[in-house]
Amino acid sequence: MNVIVELEKPLLELEAKIEGLKKLNETQRVDFSAEIRALNEKALSLEEEIFGNLTPWQRVHLARHPKRPLAMDYIARLDGFVELHGDRGYRDDPALVAGFAYLAGTPVFVLAQQKGRDTKENLYRSFGMAHPEGYRKAARIMRLAEKFAKPLISFIDTPGAYPGIGAEERGQSEAIATNIKLMTGLRVPIVVNIIGEGGSGGALAIGVGDRVLMLQHAIYSVASPEAASSILWRDSSKAEEAAQRLRLTSEDLFEFGIVDEVVPEPMGGAHRDPGKVIDAVLAADKRALETLMRLAPDELVDQRYEKYRKIGAHEEMVLDRAAR
Amino acid sequence: MPTPNWLRRRGAKPQAADDKLWEICPSCGERIFIKDLDARLRVCPKCGHHFRLPALDRIALLADGDFDEIAENLTTGDPLGWSDRIPYREKTQNDRTKSGLLEAIIVGFCTIERMPAGLGVMEFNFRGGTMGGVVGEKVTLLVEECARRRVPCVLVTASGGARMEEGMIGLMQLAKTSAAVERFGELGLPLVSILTDPTTGGVSASYGFQADIVIAESGAAIGFAGRRVIDQTIRQKLPEGFQTAEFLLEHGQVDMVVRRADMKAALANVLRFLTSARYGAAEARRPKSA
Numbered sequence: 001m002n003v004i005v006e007l008e009k010p011l012l013e014l015e016a017k018i019e020g021l022k023k024l025n026e027t028q029r030v031d032f033s034a035e036i037r038a039l040n041e042k043a044l045s046l047e048e049e050i051f052g053n054l055t056p057w058q059r060v061h062l063a064r065h066p067k068r069p070l071a072m073d074y075i076a077r078l079d080g081f082v083e084l085h086g087d088r089g090y091r092d093d094p095a096l097v098a099g100f101a102y103l104a105g106t107p108v109f110v111l112a113q114q115k116g117r118d119t120k121e122n123l124y125r126s127f128g129m130a131h132p133e134g135y136r137k138a139a140r141i142m143r144l145a146e147k148f149a150k151p152l153i154s155f156i157d158t159p160g161a162y163p164g165i166g167a168e169e170r171g172q173s174e175a176i177a178t179n180i181k182l183m184t185g186l187r188v189p190i191v192v193n194i195i196g197e198g199g200s201g202g203a204l205a206i207g208v209g210d211r212v213l214m215l216q217h218a219i220y221s222v223a224s225p226e227a228a229s230s231i232l233w234r235d236s237s238k239a240e241e242a243a244q245r246l247r248l249t250s251e252d253l254f255e256f257g258i259v260d261e262v263v264p265e266p267m268g269g270a271h272r273d274p275g276k277v278i279d280a281v282l283a284a285d286k287r288a289l290e291t292l293m294r295l296a297p298d299e300l301v302d303q304r305y306e307k308y309r310k311i312g313a314h315e316e317m318v319l320d321r322a323a324r
Numbered sequence: 325m326p327t328p329n330w331l332r333r334r335g336a337k338p339q340a341a342d343d344k345l346w347e348i349c350p351s352c353g354e355r356i357f358i359k360d361l362d363a364r365l366r367v368c369p370k371c372g373h374h375f376r377l378p379a380l381d382r383i384a385l386l387a388d389g390d391f392d393e394i395a396e397n398l399t400t401g402d403p404l405g406w407s408d409r410i411p412y413r414e415k416t417q418n419d420r421t422k423s424g425l426l427e428a429i430i431v432g433f434c435t436i437e438r439m440p441a442g443l444g445v446m447e448f449n450f451r452g453g454t455m456g457g458v459v460g461e462k463v464t465l466l467v468e469e470c471a472r473r474r475v476p477c478v479l480v481t482a483s484g485g486a487r488m489e490e491g492m493i494g495l496m497q498l499a500k501t502s503a504a505v506e507r508f509g510e511l512g513l514p515l516v517s518i519l520t521d522p523t524t525g526g527v528s529a530s531y532g533f534q535a536d537i538v539i540a541e542s543g544a545a546i547g548f549a550g551r552r553v554i555d556q557t558i559r560q561k562l563p564e565g566f567q568t569a570e571f572l573l574e575h576g577q578v579d580m581v582v583r584r585a586d587m588k589a590a591l592a593n594v595l596r597f598l599t600s601a602r603y604g605a606a607e608a609r610r611p612k613s614a
Contacts, residue, residue: 163549163557168567171577172548173528177502181534184503185510200486201498201529201548208499222486222495227553232408232488247404247491258492305503309464311496312457313403319334319396319426 003061007050008268014043051268054217057240059249063197063219067271069278071097071112071155071195077278078103081110086137090170093134095126095162096206098141103153104286106293109145111138111206112155115196128197129162132175135205139175142182151189151289154206159224161202176205183208184308185301189292191285194218194250194259195270210304211288212258213281214250216265220258221248257311261288328384330391334424349373365584374543374584376521378423379430379447382480386443386588387434394433395465399426400458406489415489416451423449427458428483431466436478437592439599442470445480448522453483455527456490460497463531467504467515476514476595481532484550485525498530505534514598516591519546519569519578533577537594540569540578541587 018039025032054062062068075081078101085092097112113130116122130138145152161172183190183206190209198207198220214220223231225243230236253259263280270277292300346357351373361368365385366375383391399416406412420426428450434443444466446453455463463479470477486494508515517535519528521544529548532538540546547567554562565571569581582590 161548163554165554165558165560165562165566168547168549168554169575171533171575173524173546174533174577176529176548177531177533180498180502180530181506184499185506200495201526204495204498205529208502220492222488222491228488234409238408242408245404245406245408245491246488253492256492258496305507308496308499308503311493311500312461313401313490313493314398314458314461315401316397317399317426319424 002065003058004065004269005061007058011043011046011050011268014039014046018043047267055240055244056246056249057225057243059217060219060225060243062217062269065269065271066117068196069270069274070117071114071157073274074155074193074195074278074281075099075101075110075112077282078108078110079105084137084141087133087140089136090133093126093131093137094124095128095158096130096134096138098137100150103282103289106286106289107150108289109141109150109152110154111141111152113158113203113206115157126162128158129160130158130202130205131162131164131167132170132172135161135172135175135179138206139179139182142179142186145188146186149188151191151293152186152209153191153285153289154193154209156192156194156198156203156207156220157196158199158202159197160199161205176201179205180208184304187297187301189289189295189300190304191288191292193281193285194220195281199224208304208308210292210300210307211260213261213263213284213288214253214259215263215270215277215281216250217269218250219248220250220253221246328387328389328391330393331380331384334380347375367584372542372583374521374541376448376482377584378449379425379445379480379482382445382520383430383432383434383443385584386436386445386478386480386591388436388438389434391434391443392432394431394469395462396430396432397426398458398462400456400490402489403457403493404489404491406491408489412489419450423447425450427462428453428455429459429462431462433469433473433475436588436595439592439595440473440475441595442466442473442475442477443480444478446482446527448482451487451489453481453527454485454487454494455483455497455501455530456487456494457497459487460494460500463497463501464504467501467508470513471508471511474511474513476516476599477508478516478518478591478595479531479535480518480520481523481527482520483523483525483527483532485527485529495526498526502530502534505531509536512602514595516594516598518587518591520544522546524548524550536598538578539587539590539594540572540581542569542581542583544569546572546578 081101083099115128192209194214225239228242229238250262266273349368352371354370431444
């Protein structure tokens with residue numbers, strides 16, 4: 001059960017009540033405007049109370065909210081999207097959507113992880129978990145982007161790469177490894193958008209870029225809190241504590257220099273005003289591309305190298321031979 | 325095998341805490357004296373099962389004589405202030421004692437059948453060989469230095485993947501090391517990986533499978549997702565021999581499966597061929613010009 005769906009229930013009820021009163025106000029002779037004003041104020045303070053100080057665990061659930069805008073909602077706002085299918089080797093993977101489109105007039109190649117809205121679509125899209133053939137389709141698109149000198153934008157929303165027999169037989173590791181390497185050297189601008197859930201290597205396989213943008217309430221993690229809980233605590237009930245420790249929020253990742261820009265969301269999350277959020281993300285992408293497209297390919301690749309070269313943390317110590 | 329000078333300079337190997345005299349082969353049940361096992365490169369004399377080989381022994385196996393370690397003083401701090409059942413700093417301190425190493429990889433330079441090469445060897449006994457900021461930095465430094473010296477690079481992997489206790493800093497090491505590998509590749513110099521037991525997650529999903537030639541050691545478990553995760557997700561019976569080196573060979577994922585006793589010769593063979601004369605006037609591939 002999604003904890004945010006539970007948390008926001010009283011607010012949604014209140015908002016429904018306000019809507020009802022507004023309708024009455026229009027159709028009846030009685031003036032409800034004072035009541036509406038009072039309820040609106042109550043709604044605002046309730047919103048602040050519920051969403052003003054979310055814990056990392058609640059943020060995880062917000063990122064997985066069933067009504068959160070999905071990759072295809074963003075793609076629908078691009079002009080003239082044409083989907084390109086298949087890895088040319090095995091099959092088309094619906095968990096990873098690829099194609100080309102125009103972003104405010106700029107031709108771009110697009111890669112996106114797509115979750116489903118309902119059970120049926122989730123089964124079709126493997127919950128946004130790509131197989132090797134999905135990543136290989138993405139690699140094909142990356143090479144096309146380089147060949148035809150078009151920028152690449154990607155939308156990340158996946159719990160991780162698909163874990164299964166077929167995925168392993170067909171080389172999940174190799175597919176992800178190839179994409180990460182390909183993106184580090186790709187001679188066109190790459191803008192990455194973390195819009196929901198960024199899960200591990202499966203996310204990074206379309207996530208290496210010149211500018212990495214992250215929605216305020218998206219998460220991006222080395223492993224899902226659930227996986228970290230069972231691996232490190234050997235106890236699947238510690239996911240909430242893991243979420244706190246993993247530093248997976250946009251603020252954390254901006255601080256580490258892993259994310260370049262955080263795109264704000266309305267109070268309560270992107271699903272409270274999807275149109276506005278999608279426009280804000282695409283506007284940020286457009287700004288990022290304008291800057292990046294002025295750079296020569298060599299400069300782009302060199303800057304990208306330096307960007308990732310810097311990410312790390314270490315100390316120095318002299319091996320104490322006596323201790324052994 | 326006589327102890328090489330570089331190994332003697334490092335001091336004695338860490339002692340097993342429990343002073344046990346023998347090991348039981350997990351494959352055939354044979355009881356083997358540890359002294360005999362070590363003398364046989366930790367391969368079961370009865371059934372050929374390969375026990376895990378510590379990084380220092382692996383270097384002694386592959387390098388001709390001397391090994392010139394670089395970045396040897398790098399060690400992990402605690403970038404996230406991590407604690408689960410045990411604080412991260414305590415875990416890494418235990419790992420140092422257990423493995424006699426400062427981190428989960430040793431990197432440096434040596435010759436392999438007289439061919440100069442960079443060599444990085446991961447140590448599973450340190451945090452399950454996981455890659456955090458230090459492993460990523462040392463791999464990157466090794467690959468960059470190989471590029472500077474214009475020598476081949478060999479990476480021997482043994483890893484559970486990205487190090488969770490360092491969060492996204494761990495995951496980002498996939499991108500950092502990949503960028504170094506990508507640049508190195510532009511020079512036309514060979515990168516060879518040797519995947520040993522076990523190699524999974526972020527290390528198989530970066531330099532493990534980015535190499536020009538991928539060698540797997542006999543019997544090694546290799547894959548992206550761990551068996552437990554797959555089991556929990558799909559709830560299907562996993563096929564016999566799933567994710568073993570031999571399974572990967574059959575499915576076209578690795579170039580060859582090599583027994584430990586033959587590893588140095590096989591590796592040298594590959595290096596000798598890849599660094600042999602280029603035809604005619606062909607130059608190494610340069611970065612494409614704009």
